[in-house]
Amino acid sequence: DQQVKQNSPSLSVQEGRISILNCDYTNSMFDYFLWYKKYPAEGPTFLISISSIKDKNEDGRFTVFLNKSAKHLSLHIVPSQPGDSAVYFCALKATGGGNKLTFGTGTQLKVEL
Amino acid sequence: EPEVTQTPSHQVTQMGQEVILRCVPISNHLYFYWYRQILGQKVEFLVSFYNNEISEKSEIFDDQFSVERPDGSNFTLKIRSTKLEDSAMYFCASSRGVPYYNSPLHFGNGTRLTVT
Numbered sequence: 001d002q003q004v005k006q007n008s009p010s011l012s013v014q015e016g017r018i019s020i021l022n023c024d025y026t027n028s029m030f031d032y033f034l035w036y037k038k039y040p041a042e043g044p045t046f047l048i049s050i051s052s053i054k055d056k057n058e059d060g061r062f063t064v065f066l067n068k069s070a071k072h073l074s075l076h077i078v079p080s081q082p083g084d085s086a087v088y089f090c091a092l093k094a095t096g097g098g099n100k101l102t103f104g105t106g107t108q109l110k111v112e113l
Numbered sequence: 114e115p116e117v118t119q120t121p122s123h124q125v126t127q128m129g130q131e132v133i134l135r136c137v138p139i140s141n142h143l144y145f146y147w148y149r150q151i152l153g154q155k156v157e158f159l160v161s162f163y164n165n166e167i168s169e170k171s172e173i174f175d176d177q178f179s180v181e182r183p184d185g186s187n188f189t190l191k192i193r194s195t196k197l198e199d200s201a202m203y204f205c206a207s208s209r210g211v212p213y214y215n216s217p218l219h220f221g222n223g224t225r226l227t228v229t
Contacts, residue, residue, distance in 0.1 A: 034217070043117070043204050043220030044156065089156060098169050099144065099211075100158035101218070 003027060004092055006104040013111050019077040021107050023090030026071065032093040033066055034101065035075045037086045044089060048075070052095075080111045115139040117221035119205050125227045126195055134190045134224045136205030145188045146206040146218065147180065149173075156204070162188065195228045202226075 005024050013019045021035075031052045036044035050057040050064045050073075057064050063076045073090055087108050091101040118137045126132050138145050147159040160170045162180055179191045188207075192199055202223040210216040 036220075041222065043206075043222045045220070046217035049217065091156075099146075099161050100169055100171065101148075102158070103156040105155055 004090060004102050004104045006088075006090060006107050008107050009105070010108040010110070013080045013109065015082055015111055015113050016079045019075075019080045019084065019109055019111065021075040021077075021088050021090075021109065023073040023075075023104050024071060025073070025092060028068070028071065029095045030092040030102075031095040033064070033073050034091045034093070035062075035064060036089045036091055036103075037084075038089065038106070039086050044091075047088075077109075080109075082111050082113060085109055085111050115219075117205055117207055117219050119203075119221035119224050121224060122222070123225045123227070125229065128197060128228055129194050132192050132195055132226065134192075134203050134205075134226070136188045136190070136221055137186050138188055138205065138207030139209070139219055140186070142207035142209050142219070144168075144208045144211070145180075145182070146208075147190045148204045148206060148220075149201040150204070150223075151198075151201040159190075159203075192226075195226075197228050200226055200228045 003026050034049040035047040037047050038044045048059050048062045048064050050066050055066050065074045087106045089106045090104040120135045145162040150156045158171050160174045161168045177193045181189050202225050204223045205221045206218040208216045208218050
């Protein structure tokens with residue numbers, strides 16, 4: 001299943017700088033896009049989402065960008081904090097009913113002091 | 114803040130045995146899900162449940178799997194005859210309304226199933 005890819009398995013950023021996490025998908029049949037954060041030994045925690053009719057959604061330090069023509073989704077975290085160190089998953093919902101999410105492979109973010 | 118709780122946190126079982134993974138969703142939530150993550154792989158959808166019936170299931174969710182909401186609070190996943198490849202972290206999730214429009218999925222902390 002190669003529909004959703006996060007090509008960077010890991011990312012290291014200094015505290016206070018911007019973290020940019022990327023997610024690419026291979027077909028246009030998704031209408032809702034989400035980002036989840038996961039700490040070790042915990043379940044995924046919802047961060048932020050965007051529907052396909054928008055190209056940007058902002059919530060505090062987190063902004064999600066959607067480029068439908070490029071089939072690309074990104075999450076910007078600014079300023080990055082040490083507590084942001086976690087695995088970040090993009091998750092996509094298919095168009096046309098059904099509630100399942102298709103997850104990306106995840107990116108391990110490490111925010112260093 | 115209300116949480117989805119899962120028990121046990123770790124279950125070890127022998128191949129061929131039946132296991133039941135238990136979840137207590139958030140009390141006013143109406144939609145329930147099971148996902149799993151095999152070590153090193155993606156989080157994968159298994160099944161969704163609404164109004165006391167399965168609303169969607171994946172190819173993984175074959176006849177060996179079943180779900181039940183036996184009372185008003187618990188939501189269980191049963192694997193009838195476990196295989197080695199069933200070893201994974203199993204996540205229960207719930208949402209208040211139609212996901213995901215202002216109603217995100219809330220995940221539990223998972224049950225790590227090890228089949229030996």
